[in-house]
Amino acid sequence: MMKVLTKNNLLILGVILLTFAIVQVLMSVGVITSFHEITIATICINIILAVSLNLVTGFTGQFSLGHAGFMSIGAYVCALIVMRYNSVEGFLLGTLAGALAATIVGILIGIPTLRLKGDYLAIATLGMAEIIRVVFLNLEITNGAAGLSGIPRYTNWFWMYLFVVLTIVLINNFIRSSYGRACISIREDEIAAESMGINTTKYKVMAFAIGSFFAGVAGALFASYFYFLKPNTFGFLKSIDILVIVVLGGMGSITGSVVAAILLALISTFLQSFTEIRMILYAVLLVAIMIFRPQGLMGTKEITDLFQFRKKNERIE
Amino acid sequence: MDQFLQQVVNGISLGSIYALIALGYTMVYGIIKLINFAHGDVYMIGAFVGFAAITYAKMSFLPALLVAMIICAILGVIIERVAYKPLRNSTRIAALITAIGVSLLLEYVMMFFVGAEVRSYPKVLSDTAYHLGSVVINMQQLYIVLTAIALMILLQFIVHRTKTGKAMRAVSIDPDAAQLMGIKVDSTISYTFAIGSAFAGAAGVLVGIYYNSIDPLMGIMPGLKAFVAAVFGGIGSIPGAMIGGLAIGTMETFVSGYGNSMYRDAAVFLFLIIILIIRPSGLLGKNTREKV
Numbered sequence: 001m002m003k004v005l006t007k008n009n010l011l012i013l014g015v016i017l018l019t020f021a022i023v024q025v026l027m028s029v030g031v032i033t034s035f036h037e038i039t040i041a042t043i044c045i046n047i048i049l050a051v052s053l054n055l056v057t058g059f060t061g062q063f064s065l066g067h068a069g070f071m072s073i074g075a076y077v078c079a080l081i082v083m084r085y086n087s088v089e090g091f092l093l094g095t096l097a098g099a100l101a102a103t104i105v106g107i108l109i110g111i112p113t114l115r116l117k118g119d120y121l122a123i124a125t126l127g128m129a130e131i132i133r134v135v136f137l138n139l140e141i142t143n144g145a146a147g148l149s150g151i152p153r154y155t156n157w158f159w160m161y162l163f164v165v166l167t168i169v170l171i172n173n174f175i176r177s178s179y180g181r182a183c184i185s186i187r188e189d190e191i192a193a194e195s196m197g198i199n200t201t202k203y204k205v206m207a208f209a210i211g212s213f214f215a216g217v218a219g220a221l222f223a224s225y226f227y228f229l230k231p232n233t234f235g236f237l238k239s240i241d242i243l244v245i246v247v248l249g250g251m252g253s254i255t256g257s258v259v260a261a262i263l264l265a266l267i268s269t270f271l272q273s274f275t276e277i278r279m280i281l282y283a284v285l286l287v288a289i290m291i292f293r294p295q296g297l298m299g300t301k302e303i304t305d306l307f308q309f310r311k312k313n314e315r316i317e
Numbered sequence: 318m319d320q321f322l323q324q325v326v327n328g329i330s331l332g333s334i335y336a337l338i339a340l341g342y343t344m345v346y347g348i349i350k351l352i353n354f355a356h357g358d359v360y361m362i363g364a365f366v367g368f369a370a371i372t373y374a375k376m377s378f379l380p381a382l383l384v385a386m387i388i389c390a391i392l393g394v395i396i397e398r399v400a401y402k403p404l405r406n407s408t409r410i411a412a413l414i415t416a417i418g419v420s421l422l423l424e425y426v427m428m429f430f431v432g433a434e435v436r437s438y439p440k441v442l443s444d445t446a447y448h449l450g451s452v453v454i455n456m457q458q459l460y461i462v463l464t465a466i467a468l469m470i471l472l473q474f475i476v477h478r479t480k481t482g483k484a485m486r487a488v489s490i491d492p493d494a495a496q497l498m499g500i501k502v503d504s505t506i507s508y509t510f511a512i513g514s515a516f517a518g519a520a521g522v523l524v525g526i527y528y529n530s531i532d533p534l535m536g537i538m539p540g541l542k543a544f545v546a547a548v549f550g551g552i553g554s555i556p557g558a559m560i561g562g563l564a565i566g567t568m569e570t571f572v573s574g575y576g577n578s579m580y581r582d583a584a585v586f587l588f589l590i591i592i593l594i595i596r597p598s599g600l601l602g603k604n605t606r607e608k609v
Binding site: 057063112113115116118119120122123124126127128130131134135137138236240243244247251276277279280282283284286287290291294 | 350352400403404407408409410411412413414415417418419420421422424425426428429537541544545548577579580582583585586587589590593594597
């Protein structure tokens with residue numbers, strides 16, 4: 001029996017609850033207005049997306065450019081369910097169904113394409129996301145290019161925060177399990193991992209499936225927060241956006257993804273008044289980061305690494 | 318049957334354009350192993366330069382084409398020197414993200430200067446139609462195919478008969494060995510970017526004339542499709558890119574002609590995934606063995 005209630009875990013739990021309470025209080029007092037709330041929603045959804053993509057790209061080393069495709073599956077499935085069963089249970093059911101649908105598609109697509117390496121995998125996943133988008137554009141039930149509107153809003157700070165915490169805890173635990181270690185070994189050297197008896201295909205598909213599951217969750221939250229869905233929201237640029245968060249934060253660092261998601265959302269909000277040059281600055285920032293700090297803000301370090309000097313040697317580089 | 322032949326004609330003219338763009342992708346990938354995402358945007362810039370040359374400088378077709386090619390070549394070299402060269406020894410993903418960054422930069426800088434609206438291209442070629450039986454070929458399609466063929470012959474000549482071409486082939490096989498043999502790797506890479514971008518510029522002008530509309534985001538889709546063409550033909554292979562371009566162009570017109578035109582982009586990508594699974598090295602690509 002492993003000890004769950006260690007000092008560390010209690011501390012982490014405390015920080016999690018405190019963050020929730022502070023934001024909740026600020027919201028009810030009115031310091032955080034509904035304008036800020038949109039930024040917070042964007043941050044939460046992007047954290048889920050980035051952390052799940054980080055599992056695939058950062059930890060397992062499989063370069064995916066199709067994360068927005070899985071997000072769109074989650075979003076549409078959840079939207080369709082919640083529009084029919086307009087209740088909190090419907091929303092939760094929709095989120096679960098959306099995430100499972102994304103996982104199934106992820107597994108179906110992952111099995112053939114994950115044999116590909118590097119750039120080819122990137123292009124194959126990009127193509128796959130485009131196919132998903134085109135299918136949503138043409139389906140009757142998704143209302144084509146006009147998209148779905150009037151989706152009931154159930155996503156609020158509580159659900160968003162809960163799902164963010166769940167995503168981070170589950171993916172973090174996965175990475176620290178033997179499965180996660182196997183994934184990291186594939187990133188480091190696929191041939192060496194294979195010769196050590198690791199079934200690389202199995203672990204790659206597993207990481208891909210978990211990644212798509214949480215992308216589906218993020219999509220569901222997105223659908224139920226912004227009332228409105230259309231296929232072009234989930235284009236190539238959305239996948240790039242998520243990848244940029246992962247790379248900026250550091251591939252192989254969950255903390256990095258969280259920090260980068262917050263940072264980019266803040267920059268984006270700050271630049272809202274300069275719409276014309278916003279994307280130009282964004283692009284320049286991207287190129288500059290890649291030239292001057294290609295490992296991202298955090299590299300492969302986590303926030304806990306910064307405090308635990310004692311256990312330094314145990315860290316997986 | 319008539320419709321079939323007509324689709325073939327349309328497919329070949331569209332395919333020649335894809336082939337011109339695909340050549341740039343394949344050459345750059347062959348030499349520095351980078352998917353140059355900005356390539357589609359160089360093509361967009363080419364279209365705009367051609368637009369400016371025809372509208373404001375009152376040039377005719379050929380001079381406008383040449384101006385667009387020269388400006389794109391210079392742009393290609395600048396992109397390589399500023400953005401890609403510092404990253405030559407870094408990870409593939411960093412280089413790829415930089416390429417995406419450059420692509421966004423070109424798109425939105427263009428949008429900043431010319432606005433996001435779609436412009437219609439000035440009419441520079443007559444659209445006289447020739448009837449061969451029941452198949453219609455117009456002047457523009459003829460020009461597109463002829464220009465593409467001329468450029469491809471020129472490229473074959475450069476790659477196989479000149480010293481620069483020899484250097485390009487050597488660097489693509491082994492950059493370190495090439496450097497030891499006294500080849501200037503940096504300038505060879507710059508030449509490759511210049512030639513590839515010039516071809517993209519030419520494709521931009523041709524597309525402007527063919528589809529008659531241009532906008533700053535026009536490069537994304539054709540860029541991706543041209544990349545699919547390059548992968549299909551075998552990335553790194555110049556004849557492969559030509560065949561791939563024609564194949565993708567024809568396929569696209571067939572899907573639009575016989576099926577649902579909404580599905581044509583999906584068809585291209587589905588085709589890509591199937592090729593990658595069945596024959597990842599492409600039609601004419603070499604199989605590389607993995608070494609430990």
